[in-house]
Amino acid sequence: MSIFRNHKTSADRSATDRSRHKKKIKDAIREGVHSIVSEESIIGKDGKKKIRIPVRGIKEYSFVFGASEKNRKPGSAPGKNISRGQSIGSRRRTRQGEEGAGKDKGEEFYDVEITLEELSHYLFDSLNLPDLEKKKFKNMIASRWKRKGYRNKGIRPRLSKKETLKNKVRRKKIAERIGIHDPEADGRFPFHKDDLKYRHIKPVPKESSNAVIFFIMDTSGSMTQDKKFMARSFFFLLYHFLRHRYNHTEIVFISHTIDAKEVSEDDFFKKGSSGGTFVSAGIEKCIEITQKRYHRSSWNIYAFHCSDGDNWPEDNDRALTLSKQLKEICQLYCFIQISSDAEDSTFWSNGGMVKTYAPIADSKFKLVHIPNKDKIWPEFSRIFGGKV
Amino acid sequence: MSIWTFNDLKGWDDKICQIASNYGLDWHPINYEICDYYEMIGHMSYHGMPSHYQHWSYGKSFERTHQMYNLGIEGLPYELIINSNPSIAYLMRQNPLYLQVLIMAHCTGHSDFFKNNRAFENTIPENIVAKFRAARQRIHGYVEDPSIGQDNVEEFLDILHTIRFQTERNGKKRRTQSEIKRSYVEKINSDKEGKYSNINLDAPVIEPDHDLLGFLLDHGSHFKNWQIDLIEIVKDESQYFIPQIKTKILNEGWASFWHYKIMHELDLPQSMHIPFIKSHNQVIRPHLGQINPYHVGFYIFEKLEKEEGLEQCFFTREIHNDESAIRCLLTMDDYRELNLFSYSEKKRSITIDEISDEEGWQRVRSDLIRSVGGNSIPMIYVSDISKSGNLILQHDHDGRDIDLDHAENVIGGLMKIWPNQVKFFTIIEDEPWEI
Numbered sequence: 001m002s003i004f005r006n007h008k009t010s011a012d013r014s015a016t017d018r019s020r021h022k023k024k025i026k027d028a029i030r031e032g033v034h035s036i037v038s039e040e041s042i043i044g045k046d047g048k049k050k051i052r053i054p055v056r057g058i059k060e061y062s063f064v065f066g067a068s069e070k071n072r073k074p075g076s077a078p079g080k081n082i083s084r085g086q087s088i089g090s091r092r093r094t095r096q097g098e099e100g101a102g103k104d105k106g107e108e109f110y111d112v113e114i115t116l117e118e119l120s121h122y123l124f125d126s127l128n129l130p131d132l133e134k135k136k137f138k139n140m141i142a143s144r145w146k147r148k149g150y151r152n153k154g155i156r157p158r159l160s161k162k163e164t165l166k167n168k169v170r171r172k173k174i175a176e177r178i179g180i181h182d183p184e185a186d187g188r189f190p191f192h193k194d195d196l197k198y199r200h201i202k203p204v205p206k207e208s209s210n211a212v213i214f215f216i217m218d219t220s221g222s223m224t225q226d227k228k229f230m231a232r233s234f235f236f237l238l239y240h241f242l243r244h245r246y247n248h249t250e251i252v253f254i255s256h257t258i259d260a261k262e263v264s265e266d267d268f269f270k271k272g273s274s275g276g277t278f279v280s281a282g283i284e285k286c287i288e289i290t291q292k293r294y295h296r297s298s299w300n301i302y303a304f305h306c307s308d309g310d311n312w313p314e315d316n317d318r319a320l321t322l323s324k325q326l327k328e329i330c331q332l333y334c335f336i337q338i339s340s341d342a343e344d345s346t347f348w349s350n351g352g353m354v355k356t357y358a359p360i361a362d363s364k365f366k367l368v369h370i371p372n373k374d375k376i377w378p379e380f381s382r383i384f385g386g387k388v
Numbered sequence: 389m390s391i392w393t394f395n396d397l398k399g400w401d402d403k404i405c406q407i408a409s410n411y412g413l414d415w416h417p418i419n420y421e422i423c424d425y426y427e428m429i430g431h432m433s434y435h436g437m438p439s440h441y442q443h444w445s446y447g448k449s450f451e452r453t454h455q456m457y458n459l460g461i462e463g464l465p466y467e468l469i470i471n472s473n474p475s476i477a478y479l480m481r482q483n484p485l486y487l488q489v490l491i492m493a494h495c496t497g498h499s500d501f502f503k504n505n506r507a508f509e510n511t512i513p514e515n516i517v518a519k520f521r522a523a524r525q526r527i528h529g530y531v532e533d534p535s536i537g538q539d540n541v542e543e544f545l546d547i548l549h550t551i552r553f554q555t556e557r558n559g560k561k562r563r564t565q566s567e568i569k570r571s572y573v574e575k576i577n578s579d580k581e582g583k584y585s586n587i588n589l590d591a592p593v594i595e596p597d598h599d600l601l602g603f604l605l606d607h608g609s610h611f612k613n614w615q616i617d618l619i620e621i622v623k624d625e626s627q628y629f630i631p632q633i634k635t636k637i638l639n640e641g642w643a644s645f646w647h648y649k650i651m652h653e654l655d656l657p658q659s660m661h662i663p664f665i666k667s668h669n670q671v672i673r674p675h676l677g678q679i680n681p682y683h684v685g686f687y688i689f690e691k692l693e694k695e696e697g698l699e700q701c702f703f704t705r706e707i708h709n710d711e712s713a714i715r716c717l718l719t720m721d722d723y724r725e726l727n728l729f730s731y732s733e734k735k736r737s738i739t740i741d742e743i744s745d746e747e748g749w750q751r752v753r754s755d756l757i758r759s760v761g762g763n764s765i766p767m768i769y770v771s772d773i774s775k776s777g778n779l780i781l782q783h784d785h786d787g788r789d790i791d792l793d794h795a796e797n798v799i800g801g802l803m804k805i806w807p808n809q810v811k812f813f814t815i816i817e818d819e820p821w822e823i
Contacts, residue, residue, distance in 0.1 A: 002393050002401050003490070007423035007478070013430045017447030020542070024444060060445055061550050061798050063766045063783075066791035067733040072741055074756040075677045076684075078727045088677055088731060089738045263672055 024058045086093050124241045146204045154198025163197035196248060211300040211331075212250045213242060214286045215268065216309035220257045220277040222259065227338045230373055231306035232269055235334060237380050238304060252289055258312075260285035279311045279353055280319040283326050296329045309337035309352025317355050323357060327365045334383060336368045392485040400489045400654070407494050407650050412702065416473040416513065424481050428468065429453050431478055435629070437468040439521035441621065443527070443545050443770075467491045467643075471502040471632065473513040486660035490647055493654075497646035500705075501639050507631035507709050516628060523621045530614045544615060547801040548622040551726040553633075554600040555626050557762045562599045565606050569593055596775035596782075597770040601626070607773070610807050634761040641685015644672055645701070648686075674726070679759070687726060688717055700805070710760040714753065715808055724750040730755040758788070766790050771813075779806050783814035788816050792823075799823050 007125050065071045075088075077097050149215050172189045175181035181189060214234050223231070242249050253268035254260050257275035260282045286303055294301060303326060311319060327333050337354045361367045389667070408415070423431070433450040434440035469477040477495045479488050502508050512519075556562055563571075569589055576584045587593065597603045601623040605616060617693035632639065652662055669786045672686045692701050704713060730742045730752050742748040742755070757763060767784035774780060779802070783790055795812060802810045812823040 001405060001473070002398050002420055004401070004420045004422065007421040007427055012426075014447050014450040017433075017442050017444050018450055019447070020442075020444035021447035021451065056443075058448060059797075060448075061801070062552070062795045063550075063554065063768055063798060064791045065764070065766060065788045068789055069732045069734055071788045072730040072732045072755045072758075074679050074728055074730055074752065074759050076674045076679055076726050077672045078675055078677070078725070080727060082729055082740055084740055085741060086740045087737045088740060123663050174641065177794040219758075317720050360528050 001218070012187075021058065028058060049318045065092075077352060084096070091179035107344070120240050120243075134368070144204065145201045147199055148202040149200050150197045151200045152197065154200065158199040158201075160197045160199050164191070164195050167195040168192070168195060210250075210298060211302065212252060212290075212294045212303070213238070214252050214254060214289070214303040214305075215239075216254045216256065216260075216282040216286055216303060216305040217268065217276055218257075218279070218282065218305075219255045220275050220308075220310075222277065222310045224307050227308050230338050230370060230376060231336070233373065233376050234306060234338075234370070234380060235304070236269070250294075252286075252382060254282055254285050254289075256285065262289065277307070277311050278315045278319075279305075279307055279316050280322050282307075283319060283322040287322065287326055287329070301330045303333045304336065305334065306336045306338060307353060308339050309354055310339070311353050311356070316353075319353070320356060320360065324360055327360065330364065330367065332364060334368060335367045336379075340371050396485055397479075397488060397492070400485075401492055402490070403654055404493050404496060404650055405593075407653050408493075408646070411646075411649070411698075413496060413646065414503060415496055416475045416496055416503050418469070418475045418477055418492075418499055420495075421478050422481055422752065423478055425457070426766050428478055428480050429497065432468060433645065436468045436476065436478065437512070437520045438476060438517055439524050441520075442531075443549075444542065445549065467494050467498070467631035469495045471508060471628075472516045473503075474548065475499040475502065475513075476517070484663070486663050487658070487667060489654070489656075490651060490664055493647035494643045495649040496650070497643035498639060501635070501642045502647070504706050505631070505638070505709075506634060506707055507634050511628055511631060519624070523624075526617060527621065530618075533614075536614055541614075541618070543781045544568040544618055544805065545622070547805055548601070548619060550798040550801050551598050551600045551768075552622055552626050553628075553630070553762065553765050554598070554768050555602060555623050556599045557630055557634075557765075562597065562602045563758040564602075565592060568595060569776075592773060594770060594772050598784075600768065600770065603770050604805075608805075611805075614676050615805075630762060633713070634709045637681040637760060638688070638705065638708060638713055639685070640699075641684045641687070642705050644668075644682050646745065647764070649781075677731075679728075679756070684726065687722070689698075689714060691722065692803040704738055711763065712759055714757055715759060718753070720744070720746070720749045721750060728752050728756060758786070774811075777808035779810045780812065781812045783812070785815045789816050792821075794817065796804060796823055 009124065053224055067258060168189070168191055172181065175189070176183060183189075215238070217231050217235065220230070239251065243253065251265070253263050253265055255263050255268060256278070258278045258281060262285065282305060290296065290299075290301055323333070323335075335353060335357055337352050339352055354369055357365070357367055365385060368383065370379055429450055429624065431438075432453060434445045452540070467477065467509055469475055475495070477491070479491060483491070502511075502513065527541060528542050531538045557709070572584065572587055572589060572593060576587065576589075579585070590608060601619055604611070605619050605623070608619075611619070647670060651668070656664060672680070672682045674680055674683045675821070689701050689704070692704060704717070708716070726744075728744050728749075729739045729740050731738055742751045744752050766788070767786075769784060770779040770780040780797070781802075795814070798809050799812045814821050814823075
C-alpha cells in the first residue's frame with residue numbers, strides 16, 4: 001500500500017538559487033560583453049529591440065578526463081554495420097565556426113536576451129567624451145523637477161511628515177505656555193489641518209554644453225564589405241555611446257568617395273557605394289558644415305573619420321592641410337584606418353593614411369588602426385579613456 | 389484536468405503491490421507526491437530531495453532543464469524517486485493514467501533495489517530526509533550569520549563541489565590520522581630492524597589518501613567550525629549518492645525489468661496496453677552511439693532470467709554493481725548482440741576504435757567498465773604534505789589524460805582554502821605535468 005497525496009507547493013523552491021545564478025550570469029555579461037560588440041547581429045538594431053547574445057555559462061569545474069585518443073568511450077549500435085576507423089561525427093566546432101582549439105570544447109552557452117540600452121550600460125558607463133568645454137551659448141534641455149520649500153497645500157503623496165510634526169510640536173508648546181493645554185490632564189494633542197505641510201517642487205532647466213559629432217565614412221570601392229562592416233560597427237558603437245551618455249548631441253553623417261555629401265542616418269548605415277577615394281573630400285565637407293552651422297565658439301566639435309587609408313596619392317597633401325585645419329577647431333578628431341596588417345605591409349609601401357598623418361598626430365588628433373573586428377572594441381574604448 | 393482520480397491510482401497500486409510481493413520483491417513503502425511539471429523540474433534540480441541546501445548551481449540546473457524541456461530537446465524523466473524510507477516518488481499531474489501505472493511499477497523496482505542492493509548498505513534511508521533538511525537549515529544559518537554571509541558560504545561550497553566526488557568511492561573505510569598513527573606506534577614498538585625509525589610521529593603521517601574531503605576534515609585545523617560543517621555536509625551527500633552512481637545500469641535495468649513484468653500481469657485494457665508498450669520501448673531503446681543504462685540493464689536481467697532463472701536475477705540485484713555485473717555477466721555474444729564499440733575524439737573527427745568482434749570485444753569491455761560507476765571520475769589522491777606545508781596531490785593515471793582547464797581551476801580553488809601551496813601532478817601525453 002502506497003500513499004498518494006497532492007504535493008504541497010512550498011513556493012518556488014529554486015527561486016533563490018535561480019536568482020543567484022542569474023546574478024552570476026549578469027556579472028559574466030559585464031565581463032564578456034566586449035566580445036559580442038563586433039557580432040554582426042547587433043549592428044543596426046535599435047535601442048528597444050531585444051538582442052539575443054550568447055553568454056558563456058558559469059562553469060562548474062571538477063576533475064574530469066579530457067577528450068583525446070586515449071580516452072575511449074563506449075557506444076552501442078544494435079543492428080548497424082560498424083567497422084574500425086569509421087567516422088561517427090566531427091569534433092564540435094566553436095561557436096564562431098572556427099576549428100575547436102581544445103579550450104572551447106564543451107563550453108556551455110546560454111542565450112540571454114537584453115536590450116541595446118542595457119548593453120550600452122555595460123559597455124559605456126566607464127567611458128567619457130574627452131575635453132568637453134563650456135561654450136558660450138548654453139543649450140536648454142528638458143527641465144527636471146527639483147524640490148523647493150514647503151507649501152500649505154499639496155497632494156497627499158508629497159505630505160512632509162517631518163514638517164507637519166514640527167508644526168504640531170510647535171503649536172503644542174505654545175498651547176502649553178499660554179495655558180490652554182495641560183499635558184497632564186488633557187492627554188492627547190491631535191493634529192490640526194493647519195499643521196499639514198507639503199513638499200513643493202519646481203521645474204529647473206538643466207544646462208549642458210553643446211556637442212556635435214561628425215561621422216565621416218569612406219565608401220569607396222576599396223572599402224570591401226568586411227571593412228564597411230567594421231566601419232559601421234565602430235560608428236554604431238559611437239552612436240549608441242553618445243545616445244546613451246549625452247542628452248544633447250547632434251550628429252552629422254558624411255559619406256564620401258572622391259566627393260562628399262551629407263546623408264541621413266539611415267543612408268549612412270545602410271547604403272553602399274563605390275569609386276575612388278579622396279580623403280580630403282570628407283574633411284572639406286566637415287569643415288564646410290562647421291562653418292555654416294556649428295561655430296566652434298558655441299559648439300564642442302568631434303570628428304571621426306573611418307577609411308581604409310587607401311587614398312589617391314595626389315590627394316595626400318590636401319588631406320594633410322585640411323586635417324590640420326580641422327584639428328584646430330575640434331575637441332577631438334579621430335582618423336580610424338581599417339586595414340589588415342597584411343595589407344599594410346604588402347599593398348602600400350606608405351602604410352596608408354595613418355602613416356601620412358603621423359607627423360601631425362597629437363592628443364587632439366588621434367590615429368587609430370583597426371586590423372580586424374576583434375580590435376574594434378579595444379580601440380574604441382581606448383579613445384574614450386576606458387580600460388582595455 | 390487529469391483524466392484519472394486518486395482512486396484510480398490507488399486501485400492500480402494495490403494490484404501492483406500484490407503482484408510485486410507475490411514475486412518476492414521487498415521494498416520500502418512509497419509515498420507518491422502528485423505535482424505539476426514546474427514543481428517536477430524544481431525537485432529534479434535538487435535530485436528529488438524534498439529539502440536541500442541552497443546553491444546557485446541548482447538554479448542553473450533548473451534553468452537548463454527548463455530550457456531543454458521548452459525547446460523539446462528533452463522530455464522529463466518518467467520517474468523521480470529517492471532512496472529513503474519511506475521512498476518518496478513524484479508523479480506528474482499531466483501524465484495519462486497508463487504512464488502513472490508504469491511509473492509506479494517502475495518505482496517499486498527501484499525501491500526494492502535501494503533496500504536490497506549491497507552498495508546501499510550504509511545509506512541509512514530512514515533519516516536521510518531529515519538529515520538533508522537539517523543540513524539545509526544549518527547552511528541557511530551560516531548565510532544569515534553576519535560574520536559569515538552568503539558570499540563566503542557560496543564560495544566555499546563552490547570549491548567543495550569541485551571535489552565532491554573525490555571521497556571514499558570503493559566502500560573502503562578511510563583511516564583517520566589517529567588510526568594511522570596508532571598503527572605506526574605498533575609497528576615501531578615491534579620493530580627490531582629499525583625499518584620505521586625514520587618516521588616522525590609528531591608530524592602528520594600521510595598515506596596515499598583518496599578521500600580529499602575526509603583529508604580536509606582530518607588535516608584542516610585552520611578551518612572554522614562552519615567550514616568543517618560544510619565539508620561534512622558535502623561529503624555526506626556524496627556518500628549518499630555514490631551508490632546510485634555505481635549502480636545506474638543495474639538499478640534502471642531492475643526497475644525496467646519489473647515494470648515490464650508487472651505491467652504484463654496487470655491485465656491492462658487495450659487502451660492502456662498499447663501506449664504502455666510504446667513508452668516501454670521508448671525507455672529501453674538503445675541510444676545510437678551512446679550507452680543507455682535502461683537498455684543495457686534491461687538486457688542484463690532479461691538474459692539472466694532466460695538463462696539462469698529469476699532467482700539469479702534477485703541474487704544479482706543484491707550483490708552486484710555496474711562494474712562487477714559487466715565484468716561477470718556479459719559474454720562476447722552479448723557484446724555482439726548489443727553491438728557495443730569504443731570510440732574517441734581525434735584531432736579532426738570522432739572515429740570508432742574497437743568493435744565487438746573476436747579480437748576486439750575485451751577491449752570494448754574494458755572501455756565500457758572505465759565509463760561506468762565512479763570510473764568516469766579521475767582518481768586523485770593526497771600523496772603528501774611537504775615540509776613547508778604544501779599539499780601535494782597526485783592523479784592516479786590510468787591511461788586517460790585529465791582535462792587541464794578543469795584541473796587548473798579545481799587546484800586554483802583549493803589554493804584558496806589551503807593555507808599553503810597546492811601542487812598537482814599528473815601525466816599529459818606521456819609527459820609528467822605539474823600544476
